[in-house]
Amino acid sequence: MSAGVAEQIFPTASLSLLDESLELVTKVPLTRFDCPEAQEILPQLDALITGWGCPLLSADVLERAPKLRFALHAAGSVKHHITEAVWDRGIQVSTAASANAIPVAEYTLAMILLANKKVLESSAALYRSEGTRVSPTSLFPGLGNYSKNIGLVGASQVGRALIKLLRPFKFNVLVSDPFLTQEEAAQLGVTLMELDGLLAASDVVSMHAPSLPETRHLINKERLALIRPGATFINTSRGALIDQVALLQRVQTGTLYAVLDVTTPEVLEAGHPFYSEPNVTLTPHIAGALGVELARLGTSALAEAGRAARDEPLAFPVTRADWDRIA
Structure with a gap:
């Protein structure tokens, strides 16, 4: 090194x-x-x-x-x-992947809590209000973390570290992973689901799958359409897992919020719509150990x-x- x-x-x-x-x-x-x-x-x-x-x-x-x-x-x-x-x-x-998984899981937990509470969206609404009172519950009637469904795509090192961090909260944790058995899911305290069902059921979808040829664009246009309106999509894994064109189209409808710590390419070109899209929060690949x-x-x-x-x-x-x- x-x-x-x-x-x-x-x-x-x-x-x-x-x-x-x-x-x-x-x-x-x-x-x-x-x-x-x-x-x-x-x-x-x-x-x-x-x-x-x-x-x-x-x-x-x-x-x-x-x-x-x-x-x-x-x-x-x-x-x-x-x-x-x-x-x-x-x-x-x-x-040391398990050690690197810890800060990624911590970042993701923070974003899940902020997403369900609609903190970023409420903050943006306050900036736009110019002195007018903002009513978060009027803008986001379903805000809050209690009993929300958290869908994890991948029971990887990061996925499992995140599952541990989610335990103190009143969440329903759903996991899709082709290598996870029902017995292992029960031991982890999560519900094992097929990917499409998980996407449709989750209030927050978080990506924790490896970037492999088989997982390229795992989340495509059809699967993005399954995610319920008002949900948040988080990616701390790799940008290649997502069809970014389809993701942009979905967030531009105003029905999906995205938190992206990774993109393809990692540094988006100047003028890319993600930079100005109000329903997207970008961070510069900071979730891992730094x-x-x-x-x-x-x-x-x-x-x-x-x-x-x-x-x-x-x-x-x-x-x-x-x-x-x-x-």
Whole structure:
């Protein structure tokens, strides 16, 4: 990882609290595997902690790291650096995706509470009022969070973290996920539904599915039409899951509010209608770990390294079998 990423993920205080079973080979992060420093360090490693921007762990790299048994990612997706050679060598892989899921779930919870209370819409109405009294219940008769239906598309790491955060509230939590069983849904305290039924029943729909070829435009024009008038649509996953043209058309009818932390492309071109559409709130991909939250990712990776050193099972493993269903 880059030095800048390492400074944020591993502040000095965290490295001073290393598990006694760990020996840190270097505090200066490798940024490449084809440099003199890598030639010296790779043969010594049992475990490699990686972050954003890690180069591919190719067969050539692994040949120079004969002792390597663990690749522990202090970030979310491992698809940018893990190769078939890693699986072929039997190297164990883990990720800090569960740690990154926490701030995404917190952001989503905040937006759900604001959406059902119609806070953003009421604020906009107040700005337009110019001294005239605003009656939120007249504008939004159904406002409030009590007994609302919250539909989660995907029981992913983020989806499950959000389910936990929703428990103290009087919500009916609905989940659509082809890999979730009825037994698991019961354990989570949610209602498992087919996607179309969930969209039609929910007051808030929140996306937590992986971006894969199979999930591109999972929410298309026909499915957007199923969402009830006055509902809010939240996307903190990836823009490709949504047909954005169809979403724009739906919000322009005034019957759907959208909170979008991600779009396609990630930075919309100047003049895009989402910038001026009153029924859309845009945020610049801030839901995931940023600022002080990044240290949580490093803490997670170091804890995994401690488990590896003590010959304990990894808490957050990624396997070859997971590959086709994770982002």
